[in-house]
């Protein structure tokens with residue numbers, strides 16, 4: 081971290097890259113870092129190859145998040161990837177990262193191959209906590225804006241402080257962010273308590289598709305492209321669907337498939353107690369954490385389901 085601190089102090093022009101299918105952690109961490117760098121008198125740009133979820137747009141007034149196409153293509157002094165578990169997760173922005181000599185990776189995924197010139201990788205609850213540590217180390221003031229962004233980052237990646245990654249340090253950080261002005265009711269209302277009509281309808285559809293296997297220890301569900309069209313729902317509306325499968329009593333592994341093309345599915349995995357779904361995801365072009373991971377599969381629906389159920393059964 082000291083080397084990273086030095087680079088941040090010395091360099092002047094930064095590009096921050098978040099991950100595709102952006103979540104609260106990558107958005108909150110990246111934007112907090114952006115504001116901090118600007119406060120230090122640096123110039124900085126934050127880019128994500130992907131759409132900011134509607135429910136997080138309430139914090140987007142603080143600064144601009146560039147799309148890949150809009151992103152100013154200049155010779156940055158340093159490129160920083162936040163919450164990016166592997167280079168592919170940068171989408172089109174990977175091309176910018178790849179050709180740069182001075183790169184930093186700040187991330188909390190255990191499967192991260194440490195692909196930066198400098199890497200600050202610790203398996204903690206959220207990348208937001210690593211950014212928080214960095215700010216403490218550098219005596220960067222937690223403004224109300226930064227507090228809101230880091231709170232968003234850590235609360236979303238800990239399931240609003242309910243997953244097993246919720247440790248004392250992250251709770252202390254949350255307390256300090258609250259002290260610094262984090263508007264918890266505003267954040268929770270937007271992120272957890274308002275649901276679009278499309279997302280509400282998708283819950284019903286995904287439960288109609290529910291499949292249980294291995295005596296109820298595996299639950300699988302899916303949403304097809306036609307479901308999105310029929311229910312006027314968006315890709316981002318699927319995010320919490322896997323939780324309904326995971327919540328079923330007796331389920332250890334939950335699997336959710338989202339059809340991205342005719343014979344292609346994005347997969348989410350969750351486990352409750354002992355199953356390692358990071359390992360499971362690595363068999364399906366993906367990775368992540370022990371209890372939450374993702375991947376993809378290229379196959380017709382029926383074949384995808386049977387392959388997934390078979391592979392998941394081995395992790396029980």
Ligand SMILES: [Mn+2]
Nearest residue numbers: 105163207237
């Ligand atoms: Mn994260």
